[in-house]
Amino acid sequence: xxGVTQTPKFRVLKTGQSMTLLCAQDMNHExxxxxxxxxxxxxxxxxxxxxxxxTAKGExxxxxxxxxxxxQNFLLGLESAAPSQTSVYFCASSYNQGFxxxxxxxxxxxxxxx
Amino acid sequence: AQSVTQPDIHITVSEGASLELxxxxxxxxxxxxxWYVQSPGQGLQLLLKYFSGDTLVQGIKGFEAExxxxxxxxxxxxxxxxxxxxxxxxxxVAFYNQGGKLIFGQGTELSVKP
Numbered sequence: 285x286x287g288v289t290q291t292p293k294f295r296v297l298k299t300g301q302s303m304t305l306l307c308a309q310d311m312n313h314e315x316x317x318x319x320x321x322x323x324x325x326x327x328x329x330x331x332x333x334x335x336x337x338x339t340a341k342g343e344x345x346x347x348x349x350x351x352x353x354x355x356q357n358f359l360l361g362l363e364s365a366a367p368s369q370t371s372v373y374f375c376a377s378s379y380n381q382g383f384x385x386x387x388x389x390x391x392x393x394x395x396x397x398x
Numbered sequence: 399a400q401s402v403t404q405p406d407i408h409i410t411v412s413e414g415a416s417l418e419l420x421x422x423x424x425x426x427x428x429x430x431x432x433w434y435v436q437s438p439g440q441g442l443q444l445l446l447k448y449f450s451g452d453t454l455v456q457g458i459k460g461f462e463a464e465x466x467x468x469x470x471x472x473x474x475x476x477x478x479x480x481x482x483x484x485x486x487x488x489x490x491v492a493f494y495n496q497g498g499k500l501i502f503g504q505g506t507e508l509s510v511k512p
Contacts, residue, residue, distance in 0.1 A: 288441075317499070324407065326488060326502035327442075342499065374441060376500075387500060389434075389441035 290390035305360040307375030316358040320371040404503035419474040421489030429491040
């Protein structure tokens with residue numbers, strides 16, 4: 285049972301390049317989330333999904349897009365990377381709305397934009 | 399707006415000493431409360447959670463936390479710290495009318511002296 289798997293684990297991008305981060309969960313969870321973690325700021329929610337085919341904005345959605353075409357996958361896209369998007373990105377999933385069950389986190393993706 | 403505050407950015411304790419990490423939230427209603435731990439280079443692991451009932455909750459690794467409604471606090475405690483407890487600790491809250499999204503504090507980094 286792999287839980288929540290994020291790929292890639294590390295990436296360096298040049299300003300203006302695009303990329304997609306993949307999150308996959310094998311727990312049949314309905315809810316999935318993308319967070320970014322920056323020093324001294326904790327984790328901030330970028331986008332989330334309450335089920336296949338649905339997405340919603342979180343606290344810091346600008347510059348990111350997401351898609352949830354399959355229940356088990358949640359993709360985070362950067363269309364034109366900026367240095368301000370240098371961060372560690374975490375995906376999480378939960379069975380329902382998160383407040384009544386545990387949210388499981390991936391190992392993170394460390395992204396550097398130069 | 400709802401917020402979560404962890405007043406201590408960094409705490410150092412001696413091995414075997416007791417520990418208390420502070421967490422305060424701002425919101426009118428009672429939220430759902432969580433403590434997560436993050437070891438270096440790792441994802442987040444749930445230590446404990448509070449939804450209702452007994453205000454003193456027990457978690458994994460010997461941690462406990464007490465919810466105090468009057469103080470809007472959910473402080474994490476451990477009677478005797480082990481060197482392996484060195485990590486970053488995050489308090490998080492989820493609000494029923496906010497889709498259960500987790501809002502994180504800034505984190506407290508714990509160092510343990512031998």
